[in-house]
Amino acid sequence: MKILIVEDEPELRETIRASLIKEKFVVETASDYHTAMLKVNDYNYDCILLDIMLPGGSGLDLLKELKQLHRSDSVLIISAKDSLEDKVYGLDLGADDYLTKPFHLAELNARVKSIIRRKQTQGDISIELGNLKLWPDNREVVVEGEPLQLNRKEYDLLYYFVVNPNRVINKMSLAEAVWGDNIDQADSLDFIYSQVKNLRRKLKQAGATVEVNAVYGFGYKLSEL
Template sequence: MKILIVEDEPDLRDTISASLLKEKFLVEVAADFHSAMDKINDYDYDCILLDIMLPGGTGLDLLRELKRLHRNDSVLIISAIDSLDDKVTGLELGADDYLTKPFHLAELNARIKSVIRRKQTQGELSVILGNVILYPDRREVSVNNTPLTLNRKEFDLLYYFVVNPNRVINKMSLAESVWGDNIDQADSLDFIYSQVKNLRKKLKQVGATIEVTAVYGFGYKLTEI
């Protein structure tokens, strides 16, 4: 799952990033309004952590842009401004939650998982498709109630497929979901091919009732068999 941290305070930004990386999130950062908009225009995120006071604009301005673009990214506002008006405005503009600084990292991690769960899995602790169950919080998968061992990239790809069933997904979108900002640092499309190939093989071996099929010249699609 991919997180964007929009925070202009370097120490806090680095601390949050390190904490989320330990939780196995893919993390990207932006220090001001304009760099945040550049990233939002280029990528989709499972959750955006958004400070209100930013160089070049405000978090509320960014929320307005997200609303104008009809984006569905989960948004958690993190702000030192404990203002009722800002909270109400942020929530009305589409933010999913509001956390006042200072906060404990454990609470932040719990809030992130909660807003992602509410948005993508209708509040459930698991995602079910066919006889496959994913537990995003624990990064675990089972097929017919039997655990399926996947590496980190395979899990990220399967999760992306399962929350986008029956949708043709191009290879670049898959690569971005796995690498984000670091997409140019690897032969990502070749790696995606090999990881999808391994994932398809593992699902077939355990009798999963879902399969990833190739869409010639474009990408892949996950369907129930």
């Protein structure tokens, strides 16, 4: 799951980033309006943490742009502005939640998870596909009730496939979803091939009724058998 933090205060931005990384999210950051716009135009995110007051523009203008582009990225506004008018305006523009600074990191993490769960799993704590079941909050996977042991990247790939079932996904989209800003460290797309190969083997050995199929010349698709 990939998060974008749009926050101009360096210390707070890094504190939030470190906290979300501990929760196993892939995290990208932007410190100003222009950088944030470049990122949201190029990539999709499971959740965007958006400050209102930014160098070069307003976070609310960025939110308007997201909605004009018909993007489905969830948005959590994080702002020092605590007026009811600002909250209502932000929510009316399409934000999913509004958190006033200062806040506890535990509350921030809980709200991010809740937003993603509401958007991608219709509020359910778990996601099911065939005989496969995932709990995103604690990154657990079972097949027919038996735990399936995956490394971090294998889990991230599986989660991305499960929330996009029967959709052909190109390798670059997979790399961006799993590595974010560190995509260049993924050793090109060969590492994606290796991780997907291991994931396919583990699913088959566990008797999963879903399978990751290669789509020649494009990428992969997760389908039920």
